[in-house]
Amino acid sequence: MFSTQRVIRLAARSFSTAVPLQSKVAVLGAAGGIGQPLSLLLKANPRVTDLGLYDIHNTPGVAADVGHVNTLSNVAGYTAKDTDGLKKALAGAELVVIPAGVPRKPGMTRDDLFNTNASIVRDLAQACAEVCPKAKLLIISNPVNSTVPIATEVFKKAGVYDPKRIFGVTTLDLLRASRFVGDKLGRIADVPVVGGHAGITIIPLFSQVEGLELSKEERDALTYRVQFGGDEVVKAKDGAGSATLSMAFAGARFADSLLRAAAGEDVLEWAFIRTDLYKSEGVEFFSTYVKLDKDGVKEVLPLPATISEYEKDLVKDAIAELKKSEAKGTAFVAGN
């Protein structure tokens, strides 16, 4: 059996172990399917010094439970019933992770969640713009292709917008792509996944993985599996929601990447961000290669020139779809 110390060491080892930085992380939607395991993983991360957990209900229980994990960070949980609960959770946050909102049920697309989640993300982004405008926002709530433009418009309206600090978290697509080719490759490698975070907008760049050779059939099947991998989980959960545990793992990885970058490490990630890369084609948000530093985005990199013709075609299809989701998100804030 593992000793407690060994379990903590193992958890901490999944993250970087260099000098901890004073970093408060707020999780909005912390009592949910993603929020709870994400809060646990953040508690295990030695770089996190404070956790501010917020949800409309049940957060004190999550905070009390997670708070007994023996790392030195402080945990506080607030609900909508607490006076200024949301503000207290956000005060002083360096990162704000947002998995608040409803998940999919079988047969639903991510866009079907728009009507409920758009206003949740808008209101939470508004609070962030007021309380911690310099924090980095990590948006998990779907549809990411629209919720990131929503948060962006809210920050613009509040006069505190900085494109370097708002991220749509697409890391789960990377984990899936990496895992799905892992057995064939015989190792776990990062597979760049670009575009967006819904169906055909999800584009795994298998051409960029060293040593990976795929037949046309394998390439097509793997690409489809990454694009619609979320559906496998929704179907298996049979009405009880979508990916939560793997998403928590993915969210914790992306948060750790930002904390490592804030501590001075060179970090390359992939995320859905504001960029001019495809502006001439009518799209201002795209998931691409991003170099991170203490301010968030240090540099947005274009897709490698060596991507395949097949992948170039996928990008074209994605842009048409991304345009619609972006316009929907932007119009939602403009109309309110």
Ligand code: NAI
């Ligand atoms: P869930 O229903 O288990 O949890 C959501 C939590 O948000 C609940 O505890 C709820 O009380 C809370 N919430 C609702 N309104 C709120 C508000 N105004 N303020 C604070 N908290 C609020 O859902 P789950 O499974 O955790 O999924 C959350 C979101 O993450 C969904 O929109 C889902 O589609 C999305 N998701 C995104 C992924 C990605 O790759 N970006 C992957 C998987 C899910």
